[in-house]
Amino acid sequence: MARFRKGQKKEVPGINTGSMSDIIFMFLFFFMVITTIREATLFVKINAPSATEVQKLERKNLVSYIYIGTPIKTNLYGSESRIQLNDQFATVDDIAEFIEQERAARSEYDRQFLTTSFKIDKEVKMGIVTDVKQELRKVGAYKINYSTKRGSVLN
Amino acid sequence: MARKTPELQTSSMADISFLLLTFFLLTSSIDTDLGLSRKLPPLPDESVPPPPIKQRNVFVVLVNAYDMLLVEGKPGNINTLREDAKEFFLNPNNDPNLSEKRPIENIDYIGPYERSKGVISLQNDRGTSYEMYIAVQNELTAAVNEMRDELSMDKFGKKFDDLTNEEHRKAIQKAIPVAISEAEPKDIGGD
Numbered sequence: 001m002a003r004f005r006k007g008q009k010k011e012v013p014g015i016n017t018g019s020m021s022d023i024i025f026m027f028l029f030f031f032m033v034i035t036t037i038r039e040a041t042l043f044v045k046i047n048a049p050s051a052t053e054v055q056k057l058e059r060k061n062l063v064s065y066i067y068i069g070t071p072i073k074t075n076l077y078g079s080e081s082r083i084q085l086n087d088q089f090a091t092v093d094d095i096a097e098f099i100e101q102e103r104a105a106r107s108e109y110d111r112q113f114l115t116t117s118f119k120i121d122k123e124v125k126m127g128i129v130t131d132v133k134q135e136l137r138k139v140g141a142y143k144i145n146y147s148t149k150r151g152s153v154l155n
Numbered sequence: 156m157a158r159k160t161p162e163l164q165t166s167s168m169a170d171i172s173f174l175l176l177t178f179f180l181l182t183s184s185i186d187t188d189l190g191l192s193r194k195l196p197p198l199p200d201e202s203v204p205p206p207p208i209k210q211r212n213v214f215v216v217l218v219n220a221y222d223m224l225l226v227e228g229k230p231g232n233i234n235t236l237r238e239d240a241k242e243f244f245l246n247p248n249n250d251p252n253l254s255e256k257r258p259i260e261n262i263d264y265i266g267p268y269e270r271s272k273g274v275i276s277l278q279n280d281r282g283t284s285y286e287m288y289i290a291v292q293n294e295l296t297a298a299v300n301e302m303r304d305e306l307s308m309d310k311f312g313k314k315f316d317d318l319t320n321e322e323h324r325k326a327i328q329k330a331i332p333v334a335i336s337e338a339e340p341k342d343i344g345g346d
Binding site for chain 2: 017018020021024025027028031032035049051052053054055056057060063115117118120121122123124125126127129130133136137138140141142143144145146147148149150153
């Protein structure tokens, strides 16, 4: 045994950091894949209601979002509930055109799976929501999703 | 003799990737979109009269502008709505005021089953708050889901969501469909 130890210096070898970057890159790709970059800057305040029977919204690239809530800058835009499509305020009449654009951006095959997600503040009155739903029915965008948080509804 | 190429300095690579990592961490949100999925009905055709449905087969839920419920003509409560809806569909005692059953039919994998003829009709006011609307929708969905779970437990020993066999899922869906109809909007009260 002693033969092996002879002539050897006791020295701790340096840690090899070469593979560190690979590990970090793996992290990076992981986060890039599981996350989505925010699709629009919100101009309206949205505090979604809670529900217990929630389902996950699959295939995010086939989802178009309609935001409804009170404007964040109430001194500029008032406190009436407003609709936001993409990056601007809109009215109910703009919905049809918006859906048309969303359809045009998808391939022929994908259009049938296009879902409209409602991101609506819980304080909003149903009147404006009903108007939007009627507009969607007119253009034949029947698949919708009411965006909610997971939680108990009973308070 | 070929000259030796100097080795690449890779120690700063980790720093660069760390920078990228923090950038993506900050700019992105991991929020998975959750929500209640629904299918809107097509616009009604004026020329085709709506199919006749017996009064007893419709579970009428009205929500007014003050977020108050009227269930089957009586003031309702959001806490009991789920049980009320389930009782309406299952109708264990064959109450003549609750939903009728279809004649017994054979559904694959389930066997003879009496399907309910019941339909939920949900009507809200323009002044109803979105929160209340979602709460009602949620309770009605929960009623359907609970009935599906019970049937699934009974027949396959698993909850509906845990069923892996597509045929089994289809059978349950056939036995208990989601029958929530939203009435054509009416302007009853003011905003």
